[in-house]
Amino acid sequence: MSSYKEKAIGVFDSGMGGLTCVKELQKLLPGEDIIYFGDTARVPYGTRSRERILEYARQDVSFIESHSVKMVIAACGTVSSAVGSDPSFGGDVPFLGVVSPAGRAAANATRNGLIGVIGTAATIRSGAYEHIIHEISPEVSVISDCCPLFVPMVEEGMTDPSDIVVRSVVERYLSKIKSAGVDTLILGCTHYPHLEKAISDFMGDNVTLISSGAAAAAEAKDLLREKGLLRTDGHTGRLDCYTSDSAELFRENVQVFMGGDFCGTVERVSVEQLCSS
Numbered sequence: 001m002s003s004y005k006e007k008a009i010g011v012f013d014s015g016m017g018g019l020t021c022v023k024e025l026q027k028l029l030p031g032e033d034i035i036y037f038g039d040t041a042r043v044p045y046g047t048r049s050r051e052r053i054l055e056y057a058r059q060d061v062s063f064i065e066s067h068s069v070k071m072v073i074a075a076c077g078t079v080s081s082a083v084g085s086d087p088s089f090g091g092d093v094p095f096l097g098v099v100s101p102a103g104r105a106a107a108n109a110t111r112n113g114l115i116g117v118i119g120t121a122a123t124i125r126s127g128a129y130e131h132i133i134h135e136i137s138p139e140v141s142v143i144s145d146c147c148p149l150f151v152p153m154v155e156e157g158m159t160d161p162s163d164i165v166v167r168s169v170v171e172r173y174l175s176k177i178k179s180a181g182v183d184t185l186i187l188g189c190t191h192y193p194h195l196e197k198a199i200s201d202f203m204g205d206n207v208t209l210i211s212s213g214a215a216a217a218a219e220a221k222d223l224l225r226e227k228g229l230l231r232t233d234g235h236t237g238r239l240d241c242y243t244s245d246s247a248e249l250f251r252e253n254v255q256v257f258m259g260g261d262f263c264g265t266v267e268r269v270s271v272e273q274l275c276s277s
């Protein structure tokens, strides 16, 4: 009989963005199995109402938990900011979003006390990143903005920093934050690290970029260690993915998103199945 520690870590996002968290988890915890769900049939979440986002998130969590996991990570800034700091959202298993880990990482990283935050419209509207940063460091100033075209650009694989369209969109969204003189910028949506090179080229080397998915992966490791739930049996972790749209398309995209080293499984789950879970 397998022990509780041997259960997988469940990770979900509205689409492919949460794979930036998965990639980091695989680096930090190579012995852990991961179950990933990308709701590619209903992406984007960031343009929807908080009620709709929470409805989808509850369905995503129950789907992930039907696979008997030991922890759930919402690798989605939009879901994390809608849920807020409600650790019971995952039911019986520990639940972690990306907002608190990224907020803490930024509060630690800033030297000049000026932090920029970019995310989806729903994330920025929620004020969740400001809230966590001010809880830790009330004196820090936060300037935030939404970047609505970034998610569709990433889902389309349009991330090349030498592409004039990519450079123009980055400049258009980030000019105000750059002029404010921030020294730290939170990529508050897990899709955005795919645009990291273009963003960093524009912001300059002096600005520290915080990937919200990577920050969550680091905290997930600490949380599992604290709870005595890390695997210690020398197992090599596997990655099993589920998508609500085409499995073929997901398999093609995942190679790009994981930098070519994906060797897991991909299965489709219908939206009807999600709604009834």
Ligand code: DGL
Pocket (backbone or CB within 6 Å): 013, 014, 015, 017, 018, 043, 044, 045, 046, 047, 075, 076, 077, 078, 079, 120, 123, 151, 188, 189, 190, 191
């Ligand atoms: N990766 C999601 C996030 O972190 C994308 C949001 C969307 O679906 O609009 O916010």
